[in-house]
Amino acid sequence: MSSVSEDPDTGIPPAEVPDLPPPHAHGFWSRWVFSQDAKYIALQYSGTAIAIGLVALVLSWLIRMQLGFPGVFDFISAEAYYQFITMHGMIMVVYLLTAIFLGGFGNYLIPLMVGARDMVFPFVNMLSFWVYFLAVVVLAASFFAPGGPTGAGWTLYPPQAILSGTPGGTQWGIVLMLVSLILFIIGFTMGGLNYAVTVLQARTRGMTLMRMPLTIWGIFTATVMALLAFPALFVASVMMLFDRLLGTSFFMPALVEMGEQLSYGGGSPIVFQHLFWFFGHPEVYIVALPAFGIVSDLIAVHARKNIFGYRMMVWAIVIIGALSFIVWAHHMYVSGMHPYFGFFFATTTLIIAVPTALKVYNWILTLWRGDIHLTLPMLFALGFIVTFLNGGLTGLFLGNVVVDVPLSDTMFVVAHFHMVMGVAPIMVIFGAIYHWFPLISGRMLSHRMGLIHFWVTFIGAYAIFFPMHYVGLVGVPRRYPDISASFVPDSVATLNAFITVAALTVGAAQMLFLFNVAWSLARGRKAGHNPWRAASLEWQTPEVPPRHGNWGEELPLVYRWAYDYSVPGAPRDFIAQDDPGHRASWSHVP
Amino acid sequence: MTDATAQRSPPRPNGLEGVAADWASDQRAFKTASWGKAMMWIFLLSDTFVFAIFLISYMSARSSTEVEWPNASEVFALHVGQTELPLLLIAIMTFVLISSSGTMAMAVNFAYARNRKRTAQLMFATAALGALFVGMQAFEWTKLISEGVRPWGNPWGAEQFGATFFMITGFHGTHVSFGVLFLLIVANKVRKGEFDSGRRTWLCREKGDYEAVEIMGLYWHFVDLVWVFIFAFFYLW
Numbered sequence A: 001m002s003s004v005s006e007d008p009d010t011g012i013p014p015a016e017v018p019d020l021p022p023p024h025a026h027g028f029w030s031r032w033v034f035s036q037d038a039k040y041i042a043l044q045y046s047g048t049a050i051a052i053g054l055v056a057l058v059l060s061w062l063i064r065m066q067l068g069f070p071g072v073f074d075f076i077s078a079e080a081y082y083q084f085i086t087m088h089g090m091i092m093v094v095y096l097l098t099a100i101f102l103g104g105f106g107n108y109l110i111p112l113m114v115g116a117r118d119m120v121f122p123f124v125n126m127l128s129f130w131v132y133f134l135a136v137v138v139l140a141a142s143f144f145a146p147g148g149p150t151g152a153g154w155t156l157y158p159p160q161a162i163l164s165g166t167p168g169g170t171q172w173g174i175v176l177m178l179v180s181l182i183l184f185i186i187g188f189t190m191g192g193l194n195y196a197v198t199v200l201q202a203r204t205r206g207m208t209l210m211r212m213p214l215t216i217w218g219i220f221t222a223t224v225m226a227l228l229a230f231p232a233l234f235v236a237s238v239m240m241l242f243d244r245l246l247g248t249s250f251f252m253p254a255l256v257e258m259g260e261q262l263s264y265g266g267g268s269p270i271v272f273q274h275l276f277w278f279f280g281h282p283e284v285y286i287v288a289l290p291a292f293g294i295v296s297d298l299i300a301v302h303a304r305k306n307i308f309g310y311r312m313m314v315w316a317i318v319i320i321g322a323l324s325f326i327v328w329a330h331h332m333y334v335s336g337m338h339p340y341f342g343f344f345f346a347t348t349t350l351i352i353a354v355p356t357a358l359k360v361y362n363w364i365l366t367l368w369r370g371d372i373h374l375t376l377p378m379l380f381a382l383g384f385i386v387t388f389l390n391g392g393l394t395g396l397f398l399g400n401v402v403v404d405v406p407l408s409d410t411m412f413v414v415a416h417f418h419m420v421m422g423v424a425p426i427m428v429i430f431g432a433i434y435h436w437f438p439l440i441s442g443r444m445l446s447h448r449m450g451l452i453h454f455w456v457t458f459i460g461a462y463a464i465f466f467p468m469h470y471v472g473l474v475g476v477p478r479r480y481p482d483i484s485a486s487f488v489p490d491s492v493a494t495l496n497a498f499i500t501v502a503a504l505t506v507g508a509a510q511m512l513f514l515f516n517v518a519w520s521l522a523r524g525r526k527a528g529h530n531p532w533r534a535a536s537l538e539w540q541t542p543e544v545p546p547r548h549g550n551w552g553e554e555l556p557l558v559y560r561w562a563y564d565y566s567v568p569g570a571p572r573d574f575i576a577q578d579d580p581g582h583r584a585s586w587s588h589v590p
Numbered sequence B: 001m002t003d004a005t006a007q008r009s010p011p012r013p014n015g016l017e018g019v020a021a022d023w024a025s026d027q028r029a030f031k032t033a034s035w036g037k038a039m040m041w042i043f044l045l046s047d048t049f050v051f052a053i054f055l056i057s058y059m060s061a062r063s064s065t066e067v068e069w070p071n072a073s074e075v076f077a078l079h080v081g082q083t084e085l086p087l088l089l090i091a092i093m094t095f096v097l098i099s100s101s102g103t104m105a106m107a108v109n110f111a112y113a114r115n116r117k118r119t120a121q122l123m124f125a126t127a128a129l130g131a132l133f134v135g136m137q138a139f140e141w142t143k144l145i146s147e148g149v150r151p152w153g154n155p156w157g158a159e160q161f162g163a164t165f166f167m168i169t170g171f172h173g174t175h176v177s178f179g180v181l182f183l184l185i186v187a188n189k190v191r192k193g194e195f196d197s198g199r200r201t202w203l204c205r206e207k208g209d210y211e212a213v214e215i216m217g218l219y220w221h222f223v224d225l226v227w228v229f230i231f232a233f234f235y236l237w
Helices: A028-033 A038-068 A078-114 A122-141 A173-201 A214-245 A269-302 A310-326 A339-367 A376-399 A401-407 A411-441 A447-473 A490-523 B002-008 B015-024 B035-064 B088-112 B116-146 B160-192 B211-236
Strands: B077-080 B083-086
Touching (some): A038 A122, A038 A490, A078 A122, A122 A173, A173 A214, A214 A269, A269 A310, A269 A376, A269 A411, A269 B035, A310 A339, A339 A376, A339 A401, A376 A411, A411 A447, A411 A490, A447 A490, B035 B211, B077 B088, B088 B211, B116 B160, B116 B211
Antiparallel strands (some): B077 B083
16 A cells, blocks of 8 residues: 655645555454454444344343333333333443444544544554443343342342342342443443544544544544543542452441341442442433434534534533533432532533533525435434433533432433433434434335335324323323332323323334344445535545555545535535545644 | 655744644644654553542542541552561562653653664563553552452442542553553564564654654553552552
8 A cells, every 4th residue: 555645736635644555354253253444343233233222122121121111011010110220221322322433433434524434553453442341241240140130220220229129139130230330331441532633643644633524523522531531430439349259348338237237337328329420421422423413414414514613513512512521410400418519519510511512503594595405314414403402401401509409319310311211312323323324234225115204203202201200290200110109199190101102103113223223234224425416525535435454555545624515616515624626725724 | 755745844833822823723733743643642642531530439438438438558569578568569560660661761762763673672671561551550459459459449438449449549540551562562572673674564664764663652642641640549648
């Protein structure tokens, strides 16, 4: 592979790093199993994440069946219900969303979008996936362990998480959960270092940071945040594992259980809450920022317009990332902390609304008078904006201490975070799959099946979570398997049954999506080279789907940002980033 | 290749302007850092958070305990002859580890000069000092365990003392042990001349590329620096 020769006409600076070929596969194992190609690792990551995500989806059906029709399904005991909600939450947040955005989309898109041949350390990248895979296996194993998986709630709050009253508390469940989290963090760190260094140090000539697509900005910022936030979960997991296995008392106060004094004493459960949420709140944005980035690109491509306020969008991503590290205790308003802390954390929380609202406005201004194509990615992007706005507004309720206290631990909270970090990022994931499936496979996904999938998912998600706000407002607490014999009015039971029917319908629509993927892989319409006429670099590879090494003989040169759509006077309605074109210039960045 | 192109690049501004220019440029945000070095720095940043959170958890446990915290200078005293010498062992351990940072720095210096023999010798010396440190830590653990310190309790006071002590020094000792292991691997490669062979491996991009030594040094100095904090917060507090 020859290095790129200097091109004096373009004004693009000379190459600083020699262009070396990425490692080649030599046989079956290194090609199909322990592959070091980021694109293949991305598919491995996504496949594993979706597989374990399906388990979490089935768990959500079981949760809803219990809530909608309490007492009808004998096999769902209270203990089993706790296990279902715990595993559903943890799998969805960590093992599906984090893994698919960073390990999946990050691995596939970073090298292609910044013009690199692969990640900087492909071997470490490969290890990252296999450690993640091991973490998933350990997690899945807890379903078959004696006592079943942990039922501590996805937040794993001590002391109950490791006591005998909680399913898996004194058996295998919590141990496997914590070991799996530790493995996940080790695996993620290996991948995350790769993503961060590839973005910072391995861009192609002409690709400045401010010419990167917002997808990369979102994934990059989320990666850096994850590298700084996961340590808190790592430490908390190690400490709780010691509490459970060695009898230390980091998080365990003196306790009497079943009339018996336990050997614990002197620890603080609140410290765990701080550690967990120091991870947990950035985690929300670790999931949200890649979604923000991807949706910006989807909107620009499918509305044939440059993104409105690119620089502001970048800075908003960075500022949201930074602010999210100083808001964690808004998850702990009812933990008995000093009111001044509540004041501080409420203030920082509400400040985050400013850059977030800025992003929403910019998406809408990008759409404004755009040439909007109602393709599937665009539909899902629009669905994202609406659901995210909705979830974000209820976030303003919950960020205020006085409003949060009565709403805390009700179904209102459940509805809020499902709307804002469940449905909204999932919408983006679907939009992104519909958008990049032609790049990955060379074929289009079926539009007709996709339309059914979108409308059922979108309307269904509202049918599930909109009524849930009302259920929460009348005071129904979360995490209770059966509230029918308590203070709540009968109308709640009706709403709960309705929500359950909606949830099962939405679940069925996801099966249609999986069928669409399988069917289109074999029978889908051939996509051609650049079916969406996108300007960003990943569509400009010599072959589609891109082959090993991505770029053929020579690395691309980048002359412009990724958003030159509908430029007046241009021969086509987009100008690719590696097109020297008529308005090309190094001096007018971006 | 790198040298040839570097000469053609326009001169870069210094100071804050230089930082801004580097970040606004293409290809690399840190112009002098290779991929491996950048990766080690970011890893160390992440690891800093791990140790910081360990130490903050310890401080929160210690400052909120209702039972008295054991007196560090008595617990960590050595009985030499007739006298109790407070913090003697830990002083020697700290001295050994800081010295190993010195030998490591010298090794990196000789690696810049591509002096194979000296680099390998000094790296082996660093590894030996690191191993000595871990050995003394094992001795310290044995002594404390024989005196009745356990993760779930100790004879002198708050039970979080043993828990945080074993967890934090154990986690740091694990770092040192892995460091020794990798030092030995890299030192052996230096000794065998692998970095001068011109063969491209994951530790070596081209003939005479000794950067692996420098990256190893970053890690080693970091582990040392962390020890200074553990020493200050655990033994001197």
